[in-house]
Amino acid sequence: MPYEKSRFPSGSDQLPSYEIRIRGKLDGRWSSWFNNLTITLTHTSNQSPITILIGSMADQAALRGILCKLWDLNLKLISVRLIEVDDEEGR
Amino acid sequence: MAQRHFLTTKIQIPPLPPKTVQRTRLLESLDRGLQPNIRLTLLSAPAGYGKTTLLSAWIQERGFPAAWLSLDEGDNDPVRFMSYLLAAIESGIPTADLPSYLGEQLSEDEIQQQILIPLINQMGQSPRQTTLVLDDYHWIRSQTVHDRMSYLLDHLPPQAHLLIATRADPPLPITRLRGRGQLNELRMEDLRFQVQEAEAFLSTFSDLALTSDDVQSLTHRTEGWISGLQMAAASLQGHQDQTAFIRDFSGSHHYIMDYLLDEVLRRQPPHIQTFLLNTSILPRLCGSLCNAVMEEVGEATEPSQRILKNLERANLFIVPLDEQREWYRYHRLFADLLLARLRLKHPEYITALHRRASEWCEDHGLMDEAVQHAILTHDPVFAADLVERAAQETFMRSETMTFLRWVQRLPEEEIRRRPKLGVYRAWSLLLHGAPLSTIEDQLQKSPEETYPPGISLTLQAFIALSRGQMEHGLELTKQALKSLPEDEIYLRDFATFCAAATQIAMGDAEGGVQLLEQTSQTSQRSGNRAATVMILCELGEMRLRQLQVKEAEKLFRQALNIATDQGGKLLPIAGGPLIGLGDVALERYDLASAERLLQEGIQQAERWSLISTLNGHLSMAMLHFVRGDAQALQDSLETLHDLAQRFDASEFDDWIVELFEAGIKVRYGDLEPVRAWVAHRDLEGAPERIPSLYQQDQVVARLYKYELPILARLHIAEGRCEQALKVLMELLSLAERANRPFLQIEAEILKARAFHTMDDSTSSLAALHRALQMAAPVDAVRVFLTEGEEVIQLLQAARSVWDSPELIDFTDRLLGKAGLPISMAPPTTQDLLEPLSPRELEVLHLLPTGLTAEELADELIISVNTARSHLKSIYAKLGVHSRHEAVARATELDLL
Structure with a gap:
């Protein structure tokens, strides 16, 4: 029913984080466009640039939305990876 | 009348830009799709590769008729998708004689039988080739739509060609088609500009003087992506040193569009x-x-x-x-x-x-x-101000669902500061089935002293009345009307409507009707469509209860007109009159029309108020019952229970659903639940002992007269006919006092059954005679036909006894209708190569009446064009050229 109001659980700390890599250089100013994902740059072994978007997603639909935006901007996707909490804590 | 509002731009072939690049190799690739073994041409590539332009150019170049549909998010609604698909084919392929579809909710089986198969046949019979383009198919996520397309794809005749343009591969059987060599594919690799095309493009779109090296690097850097090239051309315009720009651009690893936008803007x-x-x-x-x-x-x-x-x-x-x-x-x-x-x-x-x-x-x-x-x-204040200003107008258009969508995007604190907004929200929540506790909670959260006078009183009155607290509710409406400001048109009309409906419920029909008629005039003047339609429907339902079917129909039609806006679009409140017209059709035992109207009515009513669909579902359940469709009936009953339970402001709806179910069960001879219901309603021993509940509450007592026929049926089934007759005597007197002729007829029919069981054929005949005498002048057929086989036998046996031609005629009509297929199976007796569709049969049955196409359309509530196309199709299938011949041929074939 439309009167249910809760949308996302608040407190982004429990939300899953993803790392998305795309080919080419994307400016940090695109961050707000991609739901405030953090944008960093790196490059492959043969020096072609790679952009990395990292951040938490409310759910799979949010991830899908980001991927669609990349697709619509004709950006080339390299990889998508779920960042396990354990990864970050370095266990 | 009920035609949907079409966005014609969706089905037009997009006009080509004044200048385009000739892409001969791709046009030839598209031509490959016309080979008879190819079922599908798929153009799959991201945005900006020129898919739409290519298809549009191909159609224009080759000059054959084509149907085009540009899809969007809304087409995930299968009803909308189907309507647009047919409209596209109709407008793109002029000779097509298509199945008609008015947006009714059909099962997938019916969609196949009534729409897809006739569509495929039509394309198969056509001597010319048929080309259908679906653009932007990536919007479609609905599995139902995918399934229909797969079905179409599997059955396409060789002269029909389907082309799909999409940004992502669709979940259609692509791999299978590819494996069988039935797929013609154009993908990103094919669509990207080659250097010569880029050259042609750049010289067409700009007066740039570029060397072939320049063009080559641009093409390379953009990888032939047309949007990128277009952007590059725009950036180059007026650039001093073009070669330097191209060098920088080619060397940059920045995202192309980002880089180029800076350049474009700088220019x-x-x-x-x-x-x-x-x-x-x-x-x-x-x-x-x-x-x-x-x-x-x-x-x-x-x-x-x-x-x-x-x-x-x-x-x-x-x-x-x-x-x-x-x-x-x-x-x-x-x-x-x-x-x-x-x-x-x-x-x-x-x-x-x-x-x-x-x-x-x-x-x-x-x-x-x-x-x-x-x-x-x-800015929540700004947004809330707007929604508050728009509230009344939106309610007068009955767009309560839209309103709810708006108000739910406002922050809670802001709504709480605005009692008026709060009341309108509470109202729309109530209409859409939110629990009463939620609503009262919300009302209490607003500071009482800031209420504009009368606004919350109107809602409280409505809740009290829904709960059956008639005196209290009536008092509240009076207070509300006293204090409501003049410009609160919607609420004033609504309060008056409540007062009048209550008056009627409490037995003052005359006063209530007078008040309703007055209010309908003022509300129509002030543009309050929602209130006008509600009032006309209330009046129509009263007429229907009094078996004044024609008058009821007139009122519902008038209401439907008012519920249709200037663009021909139905407002949500149209659900009321559509359901009313469905009831009229059901009363006449015109089951096909009834089903169509009820379905569309329920669909519209859902956008206005969930609880207002209850009537529609009740009638729909009755329809399933008379057709003997047990599964559909069971589904309808579940929906009804669900609805009644959700609408917890009133128990009245729960009782009505229980009453209805008991009526169905007793007809099926499933007596145990009926006995339980009798005990639950304290009906044991009636009529000598009036149930305690009814001695206290005159409004609830209105139900009593509807419960008595069920009690009588139970007694007859149990062989307690004497007791049944007592119940029926009481029913007759109650029905007469309340002016409910159909209850009187029902009572007489049941008396005929009771006497028949008691082997008193004289009294049985006399009762049946009285029933027919009351029913014949108003053509009340349904009440006989829902009574079961025994009554049909009584009618057959009694036919020769009647002396008046009217009664004989009417009895024949009843027996004729009773012979109609009671199952859902489509008539199979037709001796035609291509059988008439159910809709065409409906039209056929009206042919002997000599109605004009306009009148036919009016009668069936379809557009004149649709009526004409049905006529055309009937003539074609019967192989005749005039209405006269059609009637003769149909009679020959036993179709009439």
């Missing part, structure tokens, strides 16, 4: 840059709207309409939306980039821009767009 004079950035918040642009949005941002050095035209001329990613060049939109990619830039450069502007856009849209009556912009200002 523009400052006022155009400002214009582009600031108008990027608009999904659609026109001169006047841009002027309003740009106000204060930049001095108006140039009128916006001219800027828009110049942008179009300069190929700056702007698309005209109409022939008059009034409305435009930016290329989506371009708008996205501009908006990202605006957010970065001037985030502080965005609120003000949306605010002005919202104000302009409100002034121009584009309320939904106004609210969208208002919400994007992130």
